[in-house]
Amino acid sequence: MAVYQDREAFIPYSRQEIVELCIADGKIAIAEQQSFRDFCQILAAYYHFKLHSSLETLKFNFVSFDPDIDNYQPIKQLDVRSSIRENEVEFISTFTTILEQANYYPLSKSTLQQALSEGSIFDLRTEVDFNDFDHMVCYCRGDSSEKITVKKWFFKKVEQEVDIYKRVVLLIKFKEEKHFQDKPAAKEELDFKPGKIYIYLYKNLSKLDLEFIFPNVKMSMNWKDRLLFGVPALGAAIPLILRILPQIILILGVLVYFTLGHQPIDELKVQEEEVRNIAPLLIAILSLVVTLGGFAFKQYTSYKSKQIKFQKSITETLFYRNIANNSGVFNSLIDAAEEEECKEIILAYYHLLTSDTPLTALELDDHIESWMEDKLGTKIDFDIENPLRNLAAIKAEIKRSEDTTYAVKQVALLKRDRHNRCQVLPLAEAKQAIDYVWDHIFLYS
Template sequence: MTAERFIPFTKQDVIALCAEDVSKNTLYDIDAFSQVSQILSSVLHFQYHDLLENLKRSYAPFDPNSDTRQLATLTENELAEHQAQFAKDFEKVLTAANFEKITEADIQAALTEESLFKVRLEVAFDDFDEIVFYRRGESQKTEILQQFFGLKKKPLTFTNYDRVAVYIKFKGKEHFANKALPAGFEPGATVIKLFQNVPKADLEMLFPNSEIRMRPIDKVIIGASAIVGGAVVLITKLGASLILLATLFAFWIGMSDESVEMNQKQLIALALGFGVFGSFIFKEWSKFKNRKIKFMKALTDNLYYKNLDNNAGVFHTLVNEAEEEDFKEALLAYSFLLKHPEGLTEQALDNEIEAWFDSQYQCTLDFEVDDALQKLEAMKLVTKSSNTHPGTNLDTNPDNALGTNMATHTVTYNAVELSVAKKTLDHYWDNIFQY
């Protein structure tokens, strides 16, 4: 299992953990650290507010839940521009929130892997113009599945995703000219959903056009029941009548010279027999429909508890999570640099933060140190210096001067003091608008 970029602690917890770590050094004022944290959070919140407004603006023309009116009708090209801009910004938010893209191979594998809940689904992929799945938080879980009416229990280990974001765009009117769309959708519609605790093998249930199909075992159970029951009905209720009909038919087509007469009693028995057989067929058909309804209920119940948000609500949630992830990364990097006045290289900082989480909180992270340092550099909360180290001549040939004393360069990062950081962030905040 690969390490996750997501930091599984709340923003408030990370502030408390960093403050506690920094407070162990008597050189630093814990109140000043809290003030730096507060204004850093405000600066990042403003930056993400701008991104949120862009997402709302580009999504508005095709928001299915909108209760506002459009002042002007957009052309096809303008709608396409809005769609492209939204897709670009939405991907940016997902990346910042430390979501990973689910590959097409993973989606195809989900259609063939053993499902956790007993339903087989089919998806018409040709209905979509674009399909993008993202996930965050991957773990291995084990559930006990009951088989043979609970007489046998089988453990099933599966890959589980803590969060799954879905972005799907349906094809246009031409594609659905002779084909029905799922209820509640229109041609060209954009579907955005956020789910929790989704088994990798059940990704297909997140598609809006997934249809329930009987599993082979379900077909065998229903088919065997129908064959046995049908045979019993034919023998007990229609046996004598069918023999009489066969004899009559043979006489009509000239295969038998013996004439057959049917009296009223026989006709009534024949009608009753066919009535019983018809009711049996209806019963078996109802059994099939009820089983399908049961499966649909299982699917609906499953999605009810897994669905977190839909459409515009999804990117509102994700922008908040992206903002918090950026804040946690920046604060962690700044805090650990504070503890090392001599400075740290990017790799050393990355290793120390990951080791700290692993040893102190048994949490395996792939910390995004480059992203954190870029934010701190942009807000002038760190300085960096380049150091040149002379190389070692390992070549004993005096005539070979090329590459014999190759120097190495390292970049060291230092955190600015808390008092300077407060003034720097305050100046940044005061100059966001210059009117």
């Protein structure tokens, strides 16, 4: 079973497409093709129900941390909820399990910090304070690339290819309010609620711009923008200083006159009558304040204007790439997990069903990967142990004929022989088995 560093376990096709691809392979008899579709359908229904319990667990444990619920108060008299800490641990554990079932893989903190240190398509200097978080989970899926148009020097636009993640999920649990009271930002300036969990699901995000999805990201201008503002400012300041130099000398003369007397005034070439006359002094001060103030205001408004353009660009990009937030993410992930689980099981079952000889897990894994590459040109790193474990877990009691009688036998969809080779039930019995499991989910009678 080969391990690939440049492949994902994610299968980029729908469950229905995988079912029809198996049938089009021509190894299932025409008379059994509908039975195969029926098996896949009831399998999907079973996993839809099974993962529904995970959805209920997520919803139950998220209530205390949901930032979209105001003034939540648990009913303490009922004593049905465990401690807040236990809710948090169970929620994050269930959430990461669902992500892994949906074939997402984790991004490390070092990968996120690399995104902060390297260049950005937004050309911004950014900073994220990871100390604000009690817990952080970041998973992605779909390593790809896309072409974008970016503006370079002198307003030149060029086409650039950037590496992207097709899907990115971020979960962050902010620290409690006390942590932020000691920081420079006041509580009312925060764009988030301390102590709450925020969840984001995005599509087609550049690998270098992952920091922009953090609600506590701080933005500032990079060296190029500082240079673009600094050079014109310096160029405008030099003639300005030369123009107001007489007023500066006059003000300096006043200060010297009142502190050291009239002797040093001669060295500054300032007339004592000018110093004694307060009217020119007031005019000089007013002229200096207005000139410098106007120049500073012009530079400040130019900076703010560019900062607003940056923020507008980021807001628009994240708006169009945002799929869901907070509890709205649950249904998307549950659906994705259901799809991936079923696709893996269907592929494993089909190839064991149509194989001329029993296969080991290693042989089956390599066979499925080669089959996907041959049929679709898609290279995947198939996770074989998960579907085999799921197939073996589906156990049932079915009737089997023995000579002239019928005997009830307990069977599993998959079993292994003493050489660890895998075999699955034929289609007719597999349908009976999954139907038995479905019928015995609730046993109230």
